[in-house]
Amino acid sequence: MRNAAIDPDTVLRFRCNICGQQNEEVAGRFHRELAPCATCGANVRFRGIVHALTEGLYGASRVLRELPPDEPTTGLGFSDDRCYASLLESRFAYLNTELDAAPVLDITKDDDVARYMQADFVICSDVLEHVAPPVDRAFRNLAALLRPGGLLVFSVPSFDMPETVEHYPRFHDASIVELGGEKVLLNRTAEGELETFRNLVFHGGAGSTLEMRLFAESDVVTRLKNAGFHRIRALDTPVLPIGYYWLQAPGEARGGFEPRGYVLSARRMD
Incomplete structure (x- = not known):
């Protein structure tokens, strides 16, 4: 993570932006998939997702549990974790879809996508590294799910490599x-x-969790642009008040390339 030179023994105190509870953990134990909230279990990536979502909807980071109902706002998720999906369901007209259980949504199938179009926001976190090629079809369908100007909150494991590698x-x-x-x-x-x-x-x-590809960090942005997104922003610096922070752990590099995998936000073009 950029601008993240924090001593690993430093105690970081943060308020979970999903359930609102106070937490503390030493910096060396923070990781994209770790440093869970002691109350709701949300890891760093999940807190980044909610940060990007609430900033995109309200212009500022908000605690999800403290949001009032906003039923006119529609949203879709792809197998979102229950620690935040259950709260989204109670705040928005939000549907958490699955690949192999109702409500079914396969991002590679145009007929599935046609049933769920015009959402105000879509969350797609760590999904597209698993879909069958061509992956650009999935990126285009993410745009198709959104209304013009709609918000995408997105992540995939990615690396500082020159190009995406299809296995x-x-x-x-x-x-x-x-x-x-x-x-x-x-x-x-x-x-x-x-x-x-x-x-x-x-x-x-x-x-269905088979890794199909290794994404290049820069290629993710290019594919989003080609699919019809703009105002693409990477959450690539620490947001310490909510515990969004990590350093790369030893052994995570693939083929000599360092991992990235930051949460991104983007808007569908009008």
């Missing part, structure tokens, strides 16, 4: 099978060729 660029008709205790991806390309891939990377589980 399975010819992905077409694929299955994950287990051979000798190892999970292997078998893919039949559109041309009928059979491909086999080992050393699969999963994020937090199996099945």
Whole structure:
């Protein structure tokens, strides 16, 4: 994280912007997916999401639990964590969609997207690294879900690499099978060729959590612009009052490239 030279033994005190509770933790234990609120369990990324959302809707960072009902405002989420999704449901006309359970929304399917258009805000956090190629279709459909001027709150794991790396660029008709205790991806390309891939990377589980690509940080912004977004802002500096802060942990680099993965906000062009 930029401008984040804090001694790892320094105690950081923050107020969770989801539940409103006070917390403290030493700086060295902060990580994108750690430093959970002791009350609601929200990690650093979740607090960044709510910060970007409330700033985008109200012009200032707000505590989600303290927001009054705002039923005219419509929103969509993609498997958002319950620690903030339940509060969004009670404040807004918000629907937390799933890939394989109702309410279903597959961002790669135009027919699904057509059922949920014209939202005031969309939250899509750590989803597009898992969708089948071409990934630009998913970026375009994020824009299609929003009304003109609508707010996108977005994140993917990304790296300071020169370009995005697709693990399975010819992905077409694929299955994950287990051979000798190892999970292997078998893919039949559109041309009928059979491909086999080992050393699969999963994020937090199996099945739909297969890592399909490594995003380049700069490429994420380019793809958002090409999909029809502007006013793209990366939350790449600490917001200490809400506990949004981390340094890269040893061993997180991929191929020698350092991780980024900041929360972003963007607006659909009018």
